[in-house]
Amino acid sequence: MSVSGAGLGERKIIELITGLQDRMRGNPLPFGEDVAAVRLGKGRLGVLKCDMLVGATDVPSGMSLWQASRKAVVSSVSDFAAKGVRPKVILASLGLPKGLGEDEIRQIGSGLNAAAKEYGAHIIGGDTNEAEGLTIDICVFGICREKILVRRDTARDGDVVAVTGPFGLASLGLKIVKEGLEAPQDLRVRALDAVYMPKARLVEGVTLASNRLLTSSIDSSDGLAWSLYELARASSVGFEIDRLPVDGDLERFALENGIDHVDLTLYGGEEYELVVTLSPRMFGRAMRRIPLIPIGRVTGDVGRIVLRVDGRVLDVEPKGYEHLK
Amino acid sequence: MSVSGAGLGERKIIELITGLQDRMRGNPLPFGEDVAAVRLGKGRLGVLKCDMLVGATDVPSGMSLWQASRKAVVSSVSDFAAKGVRPKVILASLGLPKGLGEDEIRQIGSGLNAAAKEYGAHIIGGDTNEAEGLTIDICVFGICREKILVRRDTARDGDVVAVTGPFGLASLGLKIVKEGLEAPQDLRVRALDAVYMPKARLVEGVTLASNRLLTSSIDSSDGLAWSLYELARASSVGFEIDRLPVDGDLERFALENGIDHVDLTLYGGEEYELVVTLSPRMFGRAMRRIPLIPIGRVTGDVGRIVLRVDGRVLDVEPKGYEHLK
Numbered sequence: 001m002s003v004s005g006a007g008l009g010e011r012k013i014i015e016l017i018t019g020l021q022d023r024m025r026g027n028p029l030p031f032g033e034d035v036a037a038v039r040l041g042k043g044r045l046g047v048l049k050c051d052m053l054v055g056a057t058d059v060p061s062g063m064s065l066w067q068a069s070r071k072a073v074v075s076s077v078s079d080f081a082a083k084g085v086r087p088k089v090i091l092a093s094l095g096l097p098k099g100l101g102e103d104e105i106r107q108i109g110s111g112l113n114a115a116a117k118e119y120g121a122h123i124i125g126g127d128t129n130e131a132e133g134l135t136i137d138i139c140v141f142g143i144c145r146e147k148i149l150v151r152r153d154t155a156r157d158g159d160v161v162a163v164t165g166p167f168g169l170a171s172l173g174l175k176i177v178k179e180g181l182e183a184p185q186d187l188r189v190r191a192l193d194a195v196y197m198p199k200a201r202l203v204e205g206v207t208l209a210s211n212r213l214l215t216s217s218i219d220s221s222d223g224l225a226w227s228l229y230e231l232a233r234a235s236s237v238g239f240e241i242d243r244l245p246v247d248g249d250l251e252r253f254a255l256e257n258g259i260d261h262v263d264l265t266l267y268g269g270e271e272y273e274l275v276v277t278l279s280p281r282m283f284g285r286a287m288r289r290i291p292l293i294p295i296g297r298v299t300g301d302v303g304r305i306v307l308r309v310d311g312r313v314l315d316v317e318p319k320g321y322e323h324l325k
Numbered sequence: 326m327s328v329s330g331a332g333l334g335e336r337k338i339i340e341l342i343t344g345l346q347d348r349m350r351g352n353p354l355p356f357g358e359d360v361a362a363v364r365l366g367k368g369r370l371g372v373l374k375c376d377m378l379v380g381a382t383d384v385p386s387g388m389s390l391w392q393a394s395r396k397a398v399v400s401s402v403s404d405f406a407a408k409g410v411r412p413k414v415i416l417a418s419l420g421l422p423k424g425l426g427e428d429e430i431r432q433i434g435s436g437l438n439a440a441a442k443e444y445g446a447h448i449i450g451g452d453t454n455e456a457e458g459l460t461i462d463i464c465v466f467g468i469c470r471e472k473i474l475v476r477r478d479t480a481r482d483g484d485v486v487a488v489t490g491p492f493g494l495a496s497l498g499l500k501i502v503k504e505g506l507e508a509p510q511d512l513r514v515r516a517l518d519a520v521y522m523p524k525a526r527l528v529e530g531v532t533l534a535s536n537r538l539l540t541s542s543i544d545s546s547d548g549l550a551w552s553l554y555e556l557a558r559a560s561s562v563g564f565e566i567d568r569l570p571v572d573g574d575l576e577r578f579a580l581e582n583g584i585d586h587v588d589l590t591l592y593g594g595e596e597y598e599l600v601v602t603l604s605p606r607m608f609g610r611a612m613r614r615i616p617l618i619p620i621g622r623v624t625g626d627v628g629r630i631v632l633r634v635d636g637r638v639l640d641v642e643p644k645g646y647e648h649l650k
Contacts, residue, residue, distance in 0.1 A: 007424040010453050016427065017419075017453070020434035024414065024447035036450030038414050038466065046371055050464050052418040052454045089349065089363050093377040093418075093462045094342075099332040102341065109345035122349035125361030127462075128335050128342070129377045137418045137452075137462035139375050141363065 032234070033152060034079040034219055045149060047085045047142045051076040055134030060177045060195055065104050065134075067196050069111030070118075072136040075221060077119045078200040078272045082219040083151075084209020085144040086202070087121040092138055095131025108136075119202050150209045150276075155216035155235035157300040159277040162292040164201045166247040167224050168261065169194035171268025175259075187249050198272045204290045205274055213286040217276040225266040226320025227275045228305050235277075238301035241316065242308050245273075245293045262307075267319055357559070358477060359404040359544055370474060372410045372467045376401040380459030385502045385520055390429050390459075392521050394436030395443075397461040400546060402444045403525040403597045407544040408476075409534020410469040411527070412446040417463055420456025433461075444527050475534045475601075480541035480560035482625040484602040487617040489526045491572040492549050493586065494519035496593025500584075512574050523597045529615045530599055538611040542601040550591040551645025552600045553630050560602075563626035566641065567633045570598075570618045587632075592644055 008016070018031040028045060029037045037045040053059070053072035063071070073090065080087050092112050116123050121140070155161075173195035175181040176188060183191065201219075208214050216235055220227040228239050246265045254261035277298055278286055286292055299306075305316040333341070343356040353370060354362045362370040378384070378397035388396070398415060405412050417437050441448050446465065480486075498520035500506040501513060508516065526544075533539050541560055545552040553564050571590045579586035602623055603611055611617055624631075630641040 008427065008430060010455075013419075013421065013425075013430050014453050016430045017417075017434035017437070017451075020431065021438050021448045022442060024449060027447070027449055029449075031450065033450075036414065036416055038449070040365060040371075040468070046365075046466065046468075048414070048416055048450065048464070048466055050416040050418040050450070050452050050462065052420055052452050052456075052460070052462060054420055054454050054456045054460075056457060057455050089361065089373070091361055091373055091375040091464065092342075093375040093464075094338075095377055095379055095420075095460055096338065100338075102333065105333060105338050105341045106345065109342035112342070113346050117347060122352070123346045124349060124352055124354075124363070125356065125358075125373065125375070126342075127375050127377050128339050129379050130335075130382050131377075131379045131460065132381060132457045135377070135420055135456060135460055135462075137375065137377060137460075137464075139373070139416065139418075139462075139464040141371065141373055141466065143365070143371075 028146060034082045035085065040143065043146050045144055045146045047080065047083065047144055048139065049076045049079045050137060050139045052135065052137040059134065060174060062177055063196050065107040066111035068134065069108045069136060070115040071198060072138045073112060073115030074198050074200045074272065076138045076140045077202055078219045078221060080140060080142055081200045081202040081205035082217045082274050083149050084205045085142045085149060086206055087119055087140045088142045089124045090116050090121050090138060090140050092123055092126035092136060094126065094128045095135030096128065097133060098130060119200065148209050148212065150214045150217040152216050152218045152231055153234040155231055155237050155277040155298050157237055157298055159215050159298040160280050160283050160294050161239055161275065161277050161296050161298055162294045163245045164204045164274045164290065164292060166245050166293065167271055167273060168246050168250045168264040168268060170270040171264045172250055174270065183253060187253055195270065198270065200272055201274045207289050208276065208286060211289065213278055213282045215277045215279060217274055220271040220273050220275050221269065223267050223269050223271060223320035224275065225316050225318065228316065229318040231275065232303055232305060236302050238299040238304040239296055240299050240306050240308065241296035243295045244309050245295050266316060269320060353471060359407045360410065365468065368471050370469055370471045372405065372408065372469055373464065374401045374404045375462060375464045377460065377462040384459065385499060387502055388521050390432035391436035393459065394433045394461060395440040396523060397463045398437060398440030399523050399525045399597065401463045401465045402527055403544045403546060405465060405467060406525045406527040406530035407542045407599050408474050409530045410467045410474060411531055412444055412465045413467045414449045415441050415446050415463060415465050417448055417451035417461060419451065419453045420460030421453065422458060423455060444525065473534050473537065475539045475542040477541055477543045477556055478559040480556055480562050480602040480623050482562055482623055484540050484623040485605050485608050485619050486564055486600065486602050486621050486623055487619045488570045489529045489599045489615065489617060491570050491618065492596055492598060493571050493575045493589040493593060495595040496589045497575055499595065508578060512578055520595065523595065525597055526599045532614050533601065533611060536614065538603055538607045540602045540604060542599055545596040545598050545600050546594065548592050548594050548596060548645035549600065550641050550643070553641065554643040556600060557628055557630060561627050563624040563629040564621055565624050565631050565633065566621035568620045569634050570620050591641060594645060
């Protein structure tokens, strides 16, 4: 296990590793989707997702072990939400540093259970190991009808693009935690809640998908800009964004304090909103069920994402959070 | 994430965590089985297993990244083998230290693919993260008929207990790697192969289970003694062992060099044989399909494991490999 000099980023690593895997014939979803799936027969899919939380990079200071364990589950469930699939059972593989006491272990156990319960699932197994730093790998399994699963490669030119809520609060929260940024009490509480108690948009995703209202969907854990690029790449489309889904209080605070709110909204990570596309004629119907923020439209300008707000026109950059960079 | 003084062992941690989980109604398998399962309807089970390989504890020196990645898959598949279930798809969650180069990543990718192929499965997804040390969490999914899955709580007084192969080579191999023990070339090669290239007994487990020949089964990754204790506890039985399944060359070598071969055979870890029970009238039928080594019989002396070999009678101790101790 020698470690050579120049490191590869997460995305290059994923490309190398997936490129080496034999493809399963008839596999319903390609590598790179939010979840993996296997056909169960009679139009049903078994849906699987693993997501590893690593203490050193994914647990900001001030987050309790209870919250970290809950967040590990939320991250995987968020991918299920994006596809419109309910999680059913969960396995938790733990890598634990030596010396944790009973209270710490109880926090982990009850954090996992609370998160599973929050999303209607059960922890039914796992694995426990010794590791240098806290590591929680969550594997979620669920079952759905194949035709309701919302893919990321099916956005269509002319569709509306929308999100399930405003962006930027988690980024602001991380600035508060990491850089000691001061913010008004109300905004501070909401920003820290976004960091410590993220919510997966499961009800939203399942409702929109089961009513066949979406043409494509993705979660936003690597940031809004990155999610749009992933959708654009998978679907061979572009986007014209004419409304920045920024939280109102956050925008005011940013303007008053010389913080770039466009940056906070587009390029933050640790966001758990869904980014979806739907045909314009479905938009009203969707809004009657789930409040969505329309942010623009799908274009045929493949791979290009243009932002037109406040009279400015700028190209959104394909950047977002990336491990190992 | 403060770390208190006294550390808890893996088994106490598992007890605490599983004790905090809400139970799923109608869950076909209890916590503590080799795998977890969920009913798919029509008598079928979806079977799941996660197993985390941690570089610092599970990758002995001299093991390549290709071998470590392969071993991560083998460990999970071994649990499927014990239950008689074929793995179908695999997800791989990776925690990678910074600075790995393209060759190292290729080793990981092709090690995963080779192992999946070896057992008739496909890698269909995963997750990539930055971690302090190499971490590979493998999650395997498969489908089986509920009635063929072999549990660990169903051994019966009077059954034969048998194993799929001799024990001790992996322990000897670890002594060679870690302590610089010298051994004759042939034995050395086989011992190192047991360490670096472990094999899951999938054909054996699936053949025995699909022919309904077993009453119970468990894999032996924490050692033979520990597996017997787990079987005994789950099934409320005891065991009388009258034959030590020790490799012949290893026994001779141990005797000549003052090494305790009973210890090597009973209390080593990293073994991948299956420990099974079956009714005496099924034994011949099983042997015509899969070579088994009978090592004794199931007794009604709950929780007691007695070894009677070479005129000696001794109690086998409930010990085996344990993380975080």
